[in-house]
Amino acid sequence: MATPSAVKPFVEVLSGHRQAVPPLWMMRQAGRYLPEYREVRARAGSFLDLCYNPELAAEVTLQPIRRFAFDAAIIFSDILVLPHALGRSVRFEVGEGPRLDPLDSPDKVATLSRHADFAMLEPVFEALRRVRRELAPTVALIGFCGAPWTVATYMVAGQGTPDQAPARLMAYRHPDAFARIIDTLVENSITYLLGQLAAGADVLQLFDTWAGVLPPREFLRWSAEPTRRIVEGVRAKVPNAKIIGFPRGAAALLPDYITRTGVDAVSIDWTAAPTLIREQVQTRVAVQGNLDPLALIAGGAALDAAVDDVLANFAAGRLIFNLGHGIQPDTPIAHVERMVARVRSYRG
Amino acid sequence: MATPSAVKPFVEVLSGHRQAVPPLWMMRQAGRYLPEYREVRARAGSFLDLCYNPELAAEVTLQPIRRFAFDAAIIFSDILVLPHALGRSVRFEVGEGPRLDPLDSPDKVATLSRHADFAMLEPVFEALRRVRRELAPTVALIGFCGAPWTVATYMVAGQGTPDQAPARLMAYRHPDAFARIIDTLVENSITYLLGQLAAGADVLQLFDTWAGVLPPREFLRWSAEPTRRIVEGVRAKVPNAKIIGFPRGAAALLPDYITRTGVDAVSIDWTAAPTLIREQVQTRVAVQGNLDPLALIAGGAALDAAVDDVLANFAAGRLIFNLGHGIQPDTPIAHVERMVARVRSYRG
Numbered sequence: 056m057a058t059p060s061a062v063k064p065f066v067e068v069l070s071g072h073r074q075a076v077p078p079l080w081m082m083r084q085a086g087r088y089l090p091e092y093r094e095v096r097a098r099a100g101s102f103l104d105l106c107y108n109p110e111l112a113a114e115v116t117l118q119p120i121r122r123f124a125f126d127a128a129i130i131f132s133d134i135l136v137l138p139h140a141l142g143r144s145v146r147f148e149v150g151e152g153p154r155l156d157p158l159d160s161p162d163k164v165a166t167l168s169r170h171a172d173f174a175m176l177e178p179v180f181e182a183l184r185r186v187r188r189e190l191a192p193t194v195a196l197i198g199f200c201g202a203p204w205t206v207a208t209y210m211v212a213g214q215g216t217p218d219q220a221p222a223r224l225m226a227y228r229h230p231d232a233f234a235r236i237i238d239t240l241v242e243n244s245i246t247y248l249l250g251q252l253a254a255g256a257d258v259l260q261l262f263d264t265w266a267g268v269l270p271p272r273e274f275l276r277w278s279a280e281p282t283r284r285i286v287e288g289v290r291a292k293v294p295n296a297k298i299i300g301f302p303r304g305a306a307a308l309l310p311d312y313i314t315r316t317g318v319d320a321v322s323i324d325w326t327a328a329p330t331l332i333r334e335q336v337q338t339r340v341a342v343q344g345n346l347d348p349l350a351l352i353a354g355g356a357a358l359d360a361a362v363d364d365v366l367a368n369f370a371a372g373r374l375i376f377n378l379g380h381g382i383q384p385d386t387p388i389a390h391v392e393r394m395v396a397r398v399r400s401y402r403g
Numbered sequence: 404m405a406t407p408s409a410v411k412p413f414v415e416v417l418s419g420h421r422q423a424v425p426p427l428w429m430m431r432q433a434g435r436y437l438p439e440y441r442e443v444r445a446r447a448g449s450f451l452d453l454c455y456n457p458e459l460a461a462e463v464t465l466q467p468i469r470r471f472a473f474d475a476a477i478i479f480s481d482i483l484v485l486p487h488a489l490g491r492s493v494r495f496e497v498g499e500g501p502r503l504d505p506l507d508s509p510d511k512v513a514t515l516s517r518h519a520d521f522a523m524l525e526p527v528f529e530a531l532r533r534v535r536r537e538l539a540p541t542v543a544l545i546g547f548c549g550a551p552w553t554v555a556t557y558m559v560a561g562q563g564t565p566d567q568a569p570a571r572l573m574a575y576r577h578p579d580a581f582a583r584i585i586d587t588l589v590e591n592s593i594t595y596l597l598g599q600l601a602a603g604a605d606v607l608q609l610f611d612t613w614a615g616v617l618p619p620r621e622f623l624r625w626s627a628e629p630t631r632r633i634v635e636g637v638r639a640k641v642p643n644a645k646i647i648g649f650p651r652g653a654a655a656l657l658p659d660y661i662t663r664t665g666v667d668a669v670s671i672d673w674t675a676a677p678t679l680i681r682e683q684v685q686t687r688v689a690v691q692g693n694l695d696p697l698a699l700i701a702g703g704a705a706l707d708a709a710v711d712d713v714l715a716n717f718a719a720g721r722l723i724f725n726l727g728h729g730i731q732p733d734t735p736i737a738h739v740e741r742m743v744a745r746v747r748s749y750r751g
Contacts, residue, residue, distance in 0.1 A: 217565070220697055223695075223697045224697055224700060224701055227697060227698055227701035227705035228701050228703075228705065230705075267674060268674065269674065270673045270674060270695050270698075270709070270712070270727075271674070271675075271676060271677060271712075272708075272709075272712055274674075304652075304674070306654030306655050306674070306676065307654050307655040307675070307676030307678075307679040308674075308676050311676075325618045326615060326616065326617065326618060326619070326622075326652070326654070326656075327619075327655070328619060328654065328655030328656050328659075329619060330655075331655040331679075347571075347618050349568055349571050349572055349575060350575055350618075352572060353572055353575035353576050355576075357575035357576065357578075360620075361618070361620075364618070364619075364620055379618075
């Protein structure tokens with residue numbers, strides 16, 4: 056049975072204690088590369104139906120843990136459930152990305168609700184409780200939300216775009232209106248994340264997928280600062296809350312991001328420069344990453360070399376082994392097994 | 404009349420001499436945001452017809468110089484004329500990006516010609532000669548080609564993709580075949596660039612638009628190393644050739660890139676971290692950049708602040724003022740004028 060005092064290697068790393076074998080999980084590990092996921096997905100209805108079905112969301116969350124014995128489960132959900140709970144229309148159409156009604160003018164922003172309907176998100180909390188009951192006590196459970204900047208880029212544009220120009224343009228042209236979107240997301244993200252902690256999450260991750268398209272001034276204002284407010288808001292209620300930031304593409308701005316936000320760890324993408332990360336990041340926080348998801352698709356010698364690079368670059372310090380971005384649907388399961396075995400055979 | 408000995412502020416910066424007012428030009432300055440360009444474009448036929456028409460290519464190259472008195476003209480052309488001269492099918496369809504026949508298997512790569520048909524590129528050389536005759540002696544003329552990695556990504560995928568996964572996968576799965584593409588591009592780029600110098604180019608720029616999607620090991624192998632070979636090959640014939648590298652998104656790998664390649668300057672995108680650039684890049688080479696093209700679209704106070712940021716960050720050292728990427732078609736000309744005036748009023 057799970058006991059609160061069981062040691063979770065994943066949480067240990069976040070708490071300052073390097074593990075000889077790096078704890079391991081994969082972003083988007085509950086996903087289409089798994090036949091058992093596709094089977095559940097096919098009978099769930101829409102993608103959002105699956106997110107809001109506690110039984111099935113818990114089931115797909117647990118599938119990769121059963122198969123690969125990862126050190127952490129991440130609750131199956133999506134960063135766009137929060138704008139959905141804020142009353143925005145959110146749809147996932149097959150073969151396309153998400154679609155929202157664009158919030159692309161100050162007039163529209165003025166109509167944005169300040170408070171999410173958290174009853175809509177109760178199924179996420181319930182799924183977390185179910186997963187926590189099923190998980191071994193040594194396995195961590197990760198809750199998450201999108202960082203405000205990234206969620207705002209989808210809310211403004213209504214979809215993903217090559218470099219999220221619509222949100223960047225609104226932030227330049229109408230900074231007050233854009234700040235209202237960000238403020239609303241900050242406040243509701245705090246409530247949402249506290250709910251996830253209460254439901255059993257051990258750790259929280261803030262996904263800022265689009266942080267890397269911002270110039271430094273805008274990065275600090277729209278990515279780092281709102282993240283800081285969320286970290287502070289969560290810790291005002293749960294002082295020892297463990298929080299991972301993932302400002303993808305932040306590159307040489309990562310040291311500033313850490314200083315500003317107070318996160319316990321950063322997730323780094325596969326392009327991160329090892330020397331900078333070791334000298335200016337890993338000396339201060341834990342690092343999570345950063346295998347190229349395409350090396351995992353390629354497999355073979357390329358995969359081995361890429362796994363070894365991650366270990367050689369970062370395993371001497373506090374490392375959580377992960378990918379640099381989500382696993383892709385066309386990834387062979389045998390390659391995941393090969394990666395897992397190679398990481399687990401590491402003795403540093 | 405132009406004389407070879409006239410001082411070109413742009414070339415001075417590359418030669419080690421900071422200018423009190425930073426020389427100024429814009430990537431894609433000959434382009435659709437200009438009505439006079441659209442007029443020529445409409446009667447040129449296809450995009451490639453315009454590239455291969457010396458009279459019209461020279462005309463559109465000169466248009467932004469007449470309008471804004473920029474310190475450098477860049478020959479109107481495209482990075483895909485080299486694969487075209489290598490016998491690959493290249494088409495530019497309206498409203499889409501370029502389309503090539505994908506070179507997506509080792510068998511196909513084995514059929515790739517080793518030598519470009521430089522007679523096809525003679526119109527580019529002729530356009531350079533025409534522009535050089537028309538340019539004031541203080542204005543520099545820039546020749547260019549794509550860096551091998553970026554050109555290869557289009558040759559393999561047959562088009563632009565969100566992160567050029569097809570080329571990255573081929574490089575993992577079939578490194579020998581991929582190296583053959585790169586080697587072919589290195590050799591022919593050297594010949595092509597030497598031809599541009601002979602035709603009147605003062606400076607060469609290597610565009611590596613997709614450098615930023617590569618992990619560090621692959622970045623050094625497929626972006627920096629081929630660039631080094633081109634720099635070395637060009638300088639074997641023209642020892643003092645001035646070369647600017649633009650490994651977009653290279654971020655914290657830029658110091659390594661400079662060390663490996665021997666370029667005289669790097670162009671930096673709008674996300675570059677100022678401290679790293681000042682301390683580890685601008686101390687060694689000139690820096691070109693890096694206004695966010697969206698700030699130029701936005702105009703007003705946001706544009707002024709963004710211009711001032713570039714100047715505050717980099718104008719104390721050797722700076723060529725530019726955008727962080729090409730100017731976008733929907734940019735108001737009045738915003739360009741505002742930017743030019745603000746840069747030219749700088750006294751540092």
